[in-house]
Amino acid sequence: MSDKVNTALIKDDIYEAVNGEWLKDAKIPADHSSTGGFMDLVDGIEKTLRADFKALAAGEWEPNNAEMAEFKKFYQLVFDFKQRDQAGAEPIKPIIKRIEELESYQDLDAQLSDWILSGLPLPFNFDIEADMKNAQVNALFAGVPSLILPDKTYYAQGNQAAKQLMPVYTEMARKLLTMVGYSADEAEAMVEEAKHFDAQIAPHVKSAEESADMTKMYNPEAFSDFAKATNKVDLVKAVNGLIGTTPDQIIDTEPAYFAALKDIMDDNNFVLMKSWMIVKTVIAYSNVLSEDFRVTGGTYRRALSGQKEPASQSKAAYYLATGTFDQVVGDYYGHKYFGEKAKQDVHDMVVKMINVYKQRLTDNDWLGEDTRKKAIVKLNALMIQVGYPDAIDPIFKQYQVDTAEDGGTLVSNVQKFTKINTKDQFSKWNQPVERGKWEMSANTVNAYYHPFKNIIVFPAAILQAPFYSLDQSSSENFGGIGAVIAHEISHAFDNNGSQFDEFGNLNNWWSKSDHEHFDQLAQKMIKEFDGIPFAGEKVNGKLTVSENIADAGGLSCAEEAAKGEDDCDLSAFFINWARIWRNKSTEQHKQLLLSIDVHAPSELRANVQVKNLADFYTTFDVQPGDGMYMAPSDRVNIW
Incomplete structure (x- = not known):
């Protein structure tokens, strides 16, 4: 060297x-x-790769397989900045409307399986992974939602990083909500509600240090007992809709959290949870909307890492396309x-x-x-x-891109791929682990x-x-x-x-x-x-x-x-x-x-x-x- x-x-x-x-x-x-x-x-x-894929999108070389041909279509869709800017917030509005229309936990319960398949926020999640005591077979795991701040330790009273970061998050979330059509007062109230809900989650989840001990993840529990963690939604019905049957067992990665779920999902918190869902959804989708959404939606992440400027529009598009x-x-x-x-x-x-x-x-x-x-x-x-x-x-054979000519948007394609992936994941329950x-x-x-x-x-x-x-x-x-x-x-x-x-x-x-x-x-x-x-x-x-x-x-x-x-x-x-x-x-x-x-x-x-x-x-x-x-x-x- x-x-x-x-x-x-x-x-x-x-x-x-x-x-x-x-x-x-x-x-x-x-x-x-x-x-x-x-x-x-x-x-x-x-x-x-940016040079290669720019040439691909321009037709300077031909894809050598069907999956690359679909990638080319998606790449072109991601890079259609004019169409994305013209669409603004419109592609995400049906998703927000779906959350807004929830009037009660019963409304959520009626569509819970599809809610999970659609990748929408919940105060709990399910995953399929190798059973840690029978690693040849896939098991059902229960997990917890992510926090606003990077770790539960940030929620300790007097934490200086939290004092700097939470105002940045607050301002970003308020701005995004006004960009999708909420008034300034509505946005302010919803962000405060979302933060209040997040603050109720934080005491019950593990810190990064606690999570570092992988063996503590393994807490097998009879599914019938686990399903009693909340009486606001029917977890038996939801999981049945995901894997086609009711499992005997689930692996609870954070028992302390699920012991507190009844308090977190109580009637007084329903409105807070809805606001939390909307805020999380708008932030999550900001990257696939117009340029002003992307730049605004990255504000908090940049503050967390000290990044001075957002990535260029084309660089962000490259990472979105190749990541998908x-x-x-x-x-x-x-x-x-x-x-x-x-x-x-x-x-x-x-x-x-x-x-x-x-x-x-x-x-x-x-x-x-x-x-x-x-x-x-x-x-x-x-x-x-x-x-x-x-x-x-083989899952990429299912990735068929709906182009703008077909009425597809970047958001609709991302939604479709999310559902394909989530369905595929749950189809692996109780199946042999694909070790390779x-x-x-x-x-x-x-x-x-x-x-x-x-x-x-x-x-x-x-x-x-x-x-x-x-x-x-x-x-x-x-x-x-x-x-x-x-x-x-x-x-x-x-x-x-x-x-x-x-x-x-x-x-x-x-x-x-x-x-x-x-x-x-x-x-x-x-x-x-x-x-x-x-x-x-x-x-x-x-x-x-x-x-x-x-x-x-x-x-x-x-x-x-x-x-x-x-x-x-x-x-x-x-x-x-x-x-x-x-x-x-x-x-x-x-x-x-x-x-x-x-x-x-x-x-x-x-x-x-x-x-x-x-x-x-x-x-x-x-x-x-x-x-x-x-x-x-x-x-x-x-x-």
């Missing part, structure tokens, strides 16, 4: 040593809240810009990292033999997805491990420099994508993943003493990060523990893999690790992520984890008194 590294500074701050020159000159674009490693890749892919047809776009991107050769090369790298992990488990000195064997069984069962799927998800189904499109710069499916996924978009390139040395690639790959493998053995077996079942396969030892190590990881000052706040070690365990395991295993290569250069390995976390963010964005994100800040991911590895000290001659030095007794080594 051509970036200038201040080698003299590595002993004190490797992140600054590697990225300092870049940080001096880097500018956060006005329509961004951050710039750097991951975001640079996102921006690069956007530039490439995500797997179709991913198929195009993967085949054109990644290809089978790179797919195989990265797949081989993943297998290599799994084998390193197996060896480390075999050599592990704190796990008992039975637990070690079961861990290796789990690794052997791990499913790998690299690049892009072999075929486009791709849930992230190939043009997404990310990767993940799914504990219910024991699967790791690496979309094509992340598989480029500085994470991975055939032009980089093996050590640079291991410090980049190798560590990311091993990070995702490590999630199978973090504080959440370690509680799921090789099939994805919530099932304790550890001995008691092994789990106690692991918990002690996890506590050390919590302590290592907890309270580190950052952006005027402090890192929450408990919120970030699973990702920190995965980072530590990933970096350690990737280093071992790098050492197995003939051209091993640990200096290049550690430097590229610091480079991939390069990031410059607004203060608001940093503070938001500290509150809700399970990942530690990028700078700390780069700096703290290397301190746990003995080879870092010998590679750069780090000694007591140096900024990067950590006493051996404080270093955390789990995997």
